[in-house]
Amino acid sequence: MKFADLLSLSFHTVRSNRLRSGITVAIIALGITALVGIITAIGAMNQKLTESFSNMGANGFTIRFKDRGFRVSNNRELNVKRKSEKQQKKSNLNRPITLEEAESFAMLYRYPSQISLMNFAGNNANVSTASRKTNPTVALIGGDENYLDLNGFSIQGGRNLSRADVVSTAAVCLLGYDVAKKLFGDDVSIATGKEVRINNGLYKIIGVLKSRGSTFGFSRDNVAIVGYKNLAQYFAANSFAIGVKTSGINRVEQAMGEAEGTFRNVRKLSVTEESNFVLERSNSVAEKAMKSLGYITAAVTIIGLITLIGAAIGLMNIMLVAVTERTKEVGLIKAIGGKRSSIHTQFLTEAVLLSLAGAVVGIALGIVLGNLFGIVLQTAFVVPWNWIVYGVVICTVVGLAAGLYPALKAGRLNPVEALRYE
Template sequence: MTLSDSFALAFRTVRSNRLRTGITVAIIAFGIMALIGIITAIDAMNGSLRESFSTMGANGFTIAFKERIRFGNNNQSVKLKKGGRRQKKSNLDKPISLADAESFKQNFHYPGLVSISLAGRGSNEVHYKDIKTNPNVRLTGGDENYLAVNGFTVGSGRNFTPLDVYTGHNVCLLGIDVANKLFNNKPEKAVDKVIKVGAYPYRVIGVLKSKGTSAMMRSDNVVITTYNNVRRVGSNASSYVVGVLMNDVRLVDGGVNEATGTFRAIRKLHPTEDDNFVIEKSDKLAEKFISLLSSIQGAAAAIGLITLIGAAIGLMNIMLVAVSERTREVGLIKAIGGKRKNIRQQFLFESTIISLLGAFFGIVLGVLVGNGFALFLGTGFVVPWAWVIIGIVICTLVGLGAGIWPAVKASRLNPINALRYE
């Protein structure tokens, strides 16, 4: 009996026991589907996060307030001078003020752009005549450099001028989603129109081009005004944020060092005091979230492997049952000249074929499930090829591992006793 004969006989046996094969294939397929599906979804989330956090590009960073939680008395905040007089309270616990941000903008002498921003209310309903948006539009205040630093581009109209920023007049720029909603997919008609953001009227001076909104960060569902306007109408944020866009990615590290020294001087921090602000590179924000997803990826792999171990036990049990059912068949093969290795090959082929069928259906289902989630996030079609190959290898090993003992047991049967078996 040749190797091809053993494979053909194994394939016919698998095809003839459809119910048993189908149940085993389903168990393996669900394990692989869980593994590949979660990995595919995580890859889609990684792509969405990278897209969302690339708004400033790799050559940008932000300066934000680092809040301190005080337990009991803070000895750094209040000190006593000689004679018992109280020293002036340190600004370690003060948010970044407008004076701090503007002073940094004036004193940061490095090749790049500096922008000041203040977050407004995150859930606003925007009206134009009798048309309104959902109450989920984000209001943000910036300056004349805010668009460039944060990767926005004006599609129609104009950007803010320093005069707009200084006066804090009710002028705004609309994200493309808001403009399309209010002006029936004709965003250019929004320029010079008066809309209402909540209870406040704003004149639209420009409409932004799309940034590729994703489910992780809806950058196009936004109304941008000046930070002085946000300060005047009210803001939930207690601290300003400074954004810096360097002219060259090679200047980022030097820019971070320069910004740290400049801002420490502005904040009047003592050399022994820690920074009360954080500087985050734009790509580092994405990496932090992606590192969190990697732990989920590890958990998904563990779940898939546990499921496959259960499937391997089930497959081995079925193969042992098959040995008992086909004892006479084994005896007949040996009687006509079949060798032990032919018996082992046939049973190993059967278990491997069943396992690989489970891998095939599991991979297809996993990719479809994962890309259903990717479609929800608005990312492209994702196929985790590395994990597909790993899944095939694992299922091959599962098939071989589950079939070894039944194959050895079948090959050791005495042909005379096997032919007499009822």
């Protein structure tokens, strides 16, 4: 029997048992939908992370305070640590970066680069005018004239902070687009030159920032930026951070090495003391997040494969039932000269057809569901081409594995006994 005839017969058999075939396809499609859907959603999340952090650039890094925390691995380690700390002339551990240290670094650092000093007073600030006010959820940031460039902001109207604004602790501010829109309506250009209260302090708006959209539902435009000296003087600010931007990605490693040496001198660390600060590349946050998503992808893949194993068992069970129901048909094929290999091929083809039908349905539904999540994140349409191929291959293997034993069982039937089977 030719393969085309076997394929046609397999199609006819699958179509003639629509309920059973539909249930089998649904079982397989469910596993593939979950697998491809979550992979597509993770692809959308990766895309959003890339977009969110791309403005920060790969040619920059940040120096920030290293919170040592409290950890005891064993008593011996603790005793050694205490003894080591007693031998130090002056402890620099658990000390945030101060204004003086940040400015000293900016003065002493000689590597060709752009430097920005910054601090943060939390994301619970209130910004108000005489008639309107925001919710107490505005992020209050202290920066300098280089802060916008190093952090991917740009001016929509007005001007940036100047060096004079920062040094004089002038009561001026930049408002994020969402804050300006909340206070002044859609025409945010009218905000420049007006006065607002940030918590209890009166500030003049010198500029409004362009919108940068949101990340995972959180607005990146819900910010107010003042000079870092002003923030340190009038608000409960945290440790300073120092942003450094080099002229190219190939210069970052060298710049980081020189920055660490310079800042160790600023922090007065001896050669025996570990650095109590961290140098973090601008894209490292995105890389860590994507690495975490990679772990999620691996876990989802394992869960999806377990689901498909269950689907394979169900498919095998249905094919075994089909062998029992079609015993006379198999006997007739053998009686008229049909070969055992033809019977094997027919049952395997039926199993693969059912499995591939489940793959097609599951892949389509998975892409749709995954991109519904992408719509929420406002990302472009994502098609996981590699997982489409993987899905087809996996389902083909599942079909072959599930149909192999029933096919072998059908091929071993005695034609005489099969014809007499009731």
